[in-house]
């Protein structure tokens with residue numbers, strides 16, 4: 283089993299590549315002994331003319347079962363890996379094998395020339411169907427090397443003309459590679475660089491399975507800094523302040539916090555919440571997933587045109603009073619937030635709006651959209667809010683899913699899922715779940731800070747106690763497919 287390690291830092295969300303992809307930007311080749319970072323799981327396309335050394339490269343760096351080659355698939359269907367007449371059937375078989383492996387979340391390498399843009403696009407689309415990133419590794423060997431290797435294998439019947447055509451396609455369409463949806467494009471130029479390159483596997487940023495807990499998972503904070511400080515105190519965290527008395531961290535000897543996101547907007551002290559949470563995350567005392575409000579604020583800070591509605595104006599006004607360095611730190615922090623986390627050996631999933639089993643530990647635009655907005659149907663209700671399909675009712679996954687996003691007066695276990703947003707900013711409570719104990723700890727809001735578009739029946743008298751499962755609830759006949767965001771998910775305006 284090849285060694286796996288985490289990407290040490292998350293790439294910034296540039297808009298082109300989701301931070302989930304674990305990818306590095308497009309790279310060109312010059313230095314020797316390149317280390318190519320390959321996210322796991324992902325689909326890796328080797329790109330190179332016949333004779334560029336793809337099969338040799340793959341054999342030395344991947345398990346035999348991880349590599350699906352067009353030659354082998356030709357042999358499967360025609361008893362002859364050189365039978366070019368069998369190419370169409372061979373690729374049909376190749377796509378089936380690749381699809382099965384990606385469905386199972388297994389790193390898969392396609393060993394085929396992949397010099398044509400349309401061939402690559404079809405495979406990238408297949409990876410996207412299974413919500414795993416794609417990576418291209420371009421083997422750009424000199425023409426004379428490719429020709430000499432093919433001349434030494436006359437039984438293959440690949441003529442000099444064909445090899446030259448492949449090289450022309452490769453070089454002609456290479457600039458298109460960066461626009462084909464790859465999380466990373468690694469280009470190796472020359473035999474020495476191809477031979478020396480190593481592959482470094484990196485787990486996706488959502489993968490915290492190695493973290494066993496215990497955790498305190500905290501619901502939507504929305505700028506309620508005083509309530510957050512009070513809740514952390516009740517949970518046994520020791521608060522740290524700077525010289526001016528502002529909260530900059532909180533630590534527990536044994537436990538760590540996972541925030542379900544939506545730290546910002548609507549509430550009275552967004553900078554206070556951000557200063558505290560950023561300090562905890564930077565010190566390794568907490569993780570935080572990306573909420574839709576965090577995402578909108580990040581876009582607004584990047585100068586994008588975002589309506590100042592739904593509490594964004596409060597965040598921007600409060601941050602305007604902070605030093606520029608603080609705003610820059612906030613921007614970096616928000617840009618680096620990950621859609622969801624899979625923790626404790628896969629037994630716990632935290633996502634802002636919840637997550638269906640099929641998307642857990644995966645990385646794609648639609649996974650990001652589900653994590654931030656939930657299972658939206660594309661319709662709106664009488665308050666102008668997006669209609670949400672109750673995905674938890676059909677959830678049968680083995681992992682506990684903790685989330686927020688939709689305020690509830692009382693958290694209720696539904697099929698091992700629990701919403702922890704008890705509407706603090708609307709005058710409810712700020713709630714945490716102790717994991718694995720499954721105990722709720724909550725503090726009441728000091729007052730109503732923001733009026734909900736839909737009347738929120740805050741239970742101001744009674745501390746939230748999770749209603750024990752009416753589980754398992756009956757699944758509906760056929761859950762609808764989550765609506766794919768019409769544009770990109772991150773541009774979606776969400777009203778919560």
Ligand SMILES: [Mn+2]
Pocket residue numbers: 544573574575634686687688778
């Ligand atoms: Mn939300």
